[in-house]
Amino acid sequence: GAGVSQTPSNKVTEKGKYVELRCDPISGHTALYWYRQSLGQGPEFLIYFQGTGAADDSGLPNDRFFAVRPEGSVSTLKIQRTERGDSAVYLCASSSSGWGNSDTQYFGPGTRLTVL
């Protein structure tokens, strides 16, 4: 079946601009995660959705970052007033876990964001 998809694959923007990154999880997966991977580092957690709600947003670096998942499927990560330090690969993952269970996270190919 189809895996996690992310669009765009690459995004180049100028400092101060607004960007949106999209994630389409595996069909039926209720849990969705966003991670950020800087060059030479492992992915770092940003936010977790269970269904439509953001259950844990403790990894968002500041209030310029925001994410939504209005219908419990596709999610959009939004970054306002981008800064050069936001340049990284943004990874999305989904899992089939429901309440009270845990399951393996499957990752998408990522969006490489470059802020000039």
Place this chain on the structure above:
Amino acid sequence: AQKVTQAQTEISVVEKEDVTLDCVYETRDTTYYLFWYKQPPSGELVFLIRRNSFDEQNEISGRYSWNFQKSTSSFNFTITASQVVDSAVYFCALSDPISNFGNEKLTFGTGTRLTIIP
């Protein structure tokens, strides 16, 4: 706080050699999960294994094997008879429970870049 250490930044071996990637973790949780992911040059993280903290039996899957030792907080990964296609960055990860939910976010190590020389 959760922490995963992959002390080997880069490893190069000649094809057909065996290679072991080290992973040491820190956690206060009594129940947790450990993972290994592979990140080939294409960039997508590929799931390899998930291991429950209560199951310390070693696992073998083809040329891959994993050694989980709770006493030393290690979860090492061995590739036997390495192949060029094994060249990638490998990440070890530890589950970090999300309060009041059954799911976990993952804490990753910094990865080990493995190069298999033909």
